[in-house]
Amino acid sequence: MTRVAELLAYPLKSCDGVAVDRAAIGPEGALRGDRTYALVEAGVDPERASVSGGGGYVNGKSEPAIHGLSAEYELAGPPDATPTAVTLSRPATERAPADERTFPLPDEGDALADWVGEYLGYAVDLVRDDAGGFPDDRAARGPTVVSRATLATIASWFEDVADATEMRRRLRPNVVLDDCPAFFEDRLFADHGEGVRVAVGDTALIGVNPCQRCVVPSRDPDTGAEIDGFRERFVRKRRETLPEWTASDRFDHDFRLMVNTVVEERSWGDVLAVGDEVTVDGVVTVDESGTPVAGADAAE
Incomplete structure (x- = not known):
């Protein structure tokens, strides 16, 4: 049973995160304080x-x-x-x-x-900004999601990365999932015009977009020292291990990992918690912002 293993917020953008047991969804769908x-x-x-x-x-x-x-x-x-x-x-x-x-x-x-x-x-x-904070993806401000198995797998690709925890510090997700396979989070997005509804406890997230990575994961989170050839090796290994369920026109290159989400306004104020069960509820039609289209329960 897939569940939430860690919740993390980054109160000062680009600085260290902090682990919390419970995290409220604030205005605009971001974790409150992130x-x-x-x-x-x-x-x-x-x-x-x-x-x-x-x-x-x-x-x-x-x-x-x-x-x-x-x-x-x-x-x-x-x-x-x-x-x-x-x-x-x-x-x-x-x-x-x-x-x-x-x-x-x-x-x-x-x-x-x-x-x-x-x-x-x-x-x-x-x-x-007390409302939506300063996320990189200003359209999909919801919590970013990745699995612990994914973090461990990616860490194994690089001798200079100690373990899954260090890779998590490099990738900076909000929600880390456990009891699921590597790259499980690739199930949480679909094609353009579609989103994937994911129940986290009693809260619905809409998985929208696989996150395009930048130079930051290649750098030591404490010193900034960069791993030579990080992007090239990442892309090659990502391609070699790509699950069949990753097929999507949003996944347009192999330097993508983690999922950006949207939270509908009706769920603002909900609370996520470590240990919450996570289930995939299906594909829905979404508008350009990633918000489900009214009256469209499932994508055609």
């Missing part, structure tokens, strides 16, 4: 910035030094992962000494930005 805060280059409008690298977000795609920061959080409390304080540690650089500091939030957001900017060598702003 990516609530983000760092951007000073003066950049986060709504217009690109998350794909070089577009204003200070993230792992554009700034390898961000991996050198470690973060621990004080949270609003279950099931809300919104941070009320973050403790950041940074290594020594030519620009700044090694340091650790706790920043209550939101009161010391500007101080946090100044401290990180000192480490990076350029000015940054800390921005906040």
Whole structure:
């Protein structure tokens, strides 16, 4: 019986995650507290910035030094992962000494930005969105899903990746499933115009899109050191191990892994929990945002 093994939120985008036992679905379908805060280059409008690298977000795609920061959080409390304080540690650089500091939030957001900017060598702003957060996929803001067996399999492809836990830190999912085969999550998307309804406990997620990967999984989550040839090996092994159930016109290249989801408004406020049973309820017709079309219970 497939079940939820881990729930993770990333209160400060591109920094460490935090494991929780219960997680509420917030406005716009994101886990409450996930990516609530983000760092951007000073003066950049986060709504217009690109998350794909070089577009204003200070993230792992554009700034390898961000991996050198470690973060621990004080949270609003279950099931809300919104941070009320973050403790950041940074290594020594030519620009700044090694340091650790706790920043209550939101009161010391500007101080946090100044401290990180000192480490990076350029000015940054800390921005906040309590509604949908700052996910990479702004259309499918629901929890991202992968299986533990998948993480273990991918970790085995690379000598420099210790285990499934390290691969999970590189891929940064919200929901990790257990008691299912590797690449089970590939069952959770279909063709364009379709979504897959997935029951997680009493909550329905709509699996929409296999996540297109970037440079981040190739980098050590603590140091930013990159594995040479990561993408090429990943693509080759992904192709070699591709299950027959992955067939979909959304899976248009082999550098995709994990599933982005949408949560219908009627499920905002629901709570996911470790141990919840997970069942696949079938394919539904969806609009361009991934939301099921009213009156269309199943795709033709």
